[in-house]
Amino acid sequence: MTRPLPGAVVTPGGHPATTTATATYVFAVCHGCDPAVLTGLAGQAAGAPVRLLRFGSLEAVVQDVPAEMFGEEALRERLANRAELEHCARAHHAVVAAAAGRAPTLPLPLATLYLSDERARAALCEDENRFRSVMGRIAGRVEWGVKVYAAPGRPPPTRPERTGPPAPAAAPTTTTLTATAPPETTTAARTGTRPGHAYLDRARGARRAREERQEAGLNAAASVDRALRDIAVAGRRLRSHDTGVTGAGRVQLLNAAYLVEKGREADLIGAVELLRTSPGYERVELEVTGPWVPYSFVDGGDLDADQ
Amino acid sequence: MTERTITHVPSMPSGPANLADILERVLDKGIVIAGDIKIDLLDIELLTIRLRLFVSSVETAKKAGIDWWETDPALSTRAHRAAVDEENTRLRKRIAELEGGEDTGRAGREDPGGERVKEVRSR
Structure with a gap:
């Protein structure tokens, strides 16, 4: 990902690649992978098999892909298309997961490409020691994802509106305050209280209640994280997903990944289940995904560092 | 896997x-x-x-004062959110002015809407 190659793919000798040229796409690095597990995988391009490329004492999982589809421009264009991005991401992940099913595997990010097997091998060889050391750290371990969501249910509001401050009042305000006064204003006037004060009290109350819920949710998320870090070898926070992904009103309070010894998966899941039924967790939902190839734990130095 | x-x-x-x-x-x-x-x-x-x-982490959003908790996804573009915030600030200020004005007799003098508010109150 360092050498920008403007436009078409150019060979090291400077000759423009022909349309039949291929590039070498690298999915993962592994040790002792059985080529049989790659049989039949589609990978990133139809027609060419996903195969192993040996380098030093390790292998890379690679595929020949059409150079014209994997040039800088072409890739940017394709990955800007949501369907293509999804296709490429799932294809990449499927190959990584297949390899990791049988052998220690280091996943590479999407779209690591070389102009030829020779260039791929040269680059991979330079990093062989790093690969071996990271492989040692993740051997016999898998990644589990744990998410905490604020439960969509809310306590009965003091008034039927979603947000505390004047949300519907974002509507024409002067009009609202005229003869067509909202019922609560009229009621307040009738009972002799000042409507503005009543409104501010309500707004403050709603805001306080919301802050308390936020605080409680974040505290629950923090204790989930603490509890799981005790079981895991390492933990990392990932970015929370937007409600566009999680669904309206389903706010993600924690999105974390934990590196867990293969024998301790039941402990992790048991801990999540225990937390789920504990007091203080009524207002949150917990979700576990896995086991993942340890994508979140193969780069960077300190395994215990939070992101 | x-x-x-x-x-x-x-x-x-x-x-x-x-x-x-x-x-x-x-x-x-x-x-x-x-x-x-x-x-x-x-x-x-x-x-x-x-x-x-x-989105950025919940903590970051919270620090930045983003009302992430109950924000309607449909309203979540930054521009819209800023517009609503501005409107809310304006409204709060105005209400505070009106409340203060009731005691001192300066109710909504700067604002043509003020007179109409007084009408509602006097009912």
Whole structure:
């Protein structure tokens, strides 16, 4: 990902690649992978098999892909298309997961490409020691994802509106305050209280209640994280997903990944289940995904560092 | 290795890995080595933001004062949110002025809406 190659793919000798040229796409690095597990995988391009490329004492999982589809421009264009991005991401992940099913595997990010097997091998060889050391750290371990969501249910509001401050009042305000006064204003006037004060009290109350819920949710998320870090070898926070992904009103309070010894998966899941039924967790939902190839734990130095 | 999402009963996985989970791993994670063909993952990251797959961490959002908790996704573009905030600030200020004005007899003098508010109160 360092050498920008403007436009078409150019060979090291400077000759423009022909349309039949291929590039070498690298999915993962592994040790002792059985080529049989790659049989039949589609990978990133139809027609060419996903195969192993040996380098030093390790292998890379690679595929020949059409150079014209994997040039800088072409890739940017394709990955800007949501369907293509999804296709490429799932294809990449499927190959990584297949390899990791049988052998220690280091996943590479999407779209690591070389102009030829020779260039791929040269680059991979330079990093062989790093690969071996990271492989040692993740051997016999898998990644589990744990998410905490604020439960969509809310306590009965003091008034039927979603947000505390004047949300519907974002509507024409002067009009609202005229003869067509909202019922609560009229009621307040009738009972002799000042409507503005009543409104501010309500707004403050709603805001306080919301802050308390936020605080409680974040505290629950923090204790989930603490509890799981005790079981895991390492933990990392990932970015929370937007409600566009999680669904309206389903706010993600924690999105974390934990590196867990293969024998301790039941402990992790048991801990999540225990937390789920504990007091203080009524207002949150917990979700576990896995086991993942340890994508979140193969780069960077300190395994215990939070992101 | 087949990932599953476990939502309610831990012993019974309920579904295959979702796209956001895969994207955040294959785009952001993995062991990075220099390739021949430069593909700027930052571009893709921007794309994912455009696709509304990710937001910054909850803590960051909270620090920034973003009302992430109950924000309607339909209102979540920054521009719209800023507009609503501005409107809210204006309204709060105005209400505070009106409340203060009731005691001192300066109710809504700067604002043509003020007289009409007094009308409502006097009922």
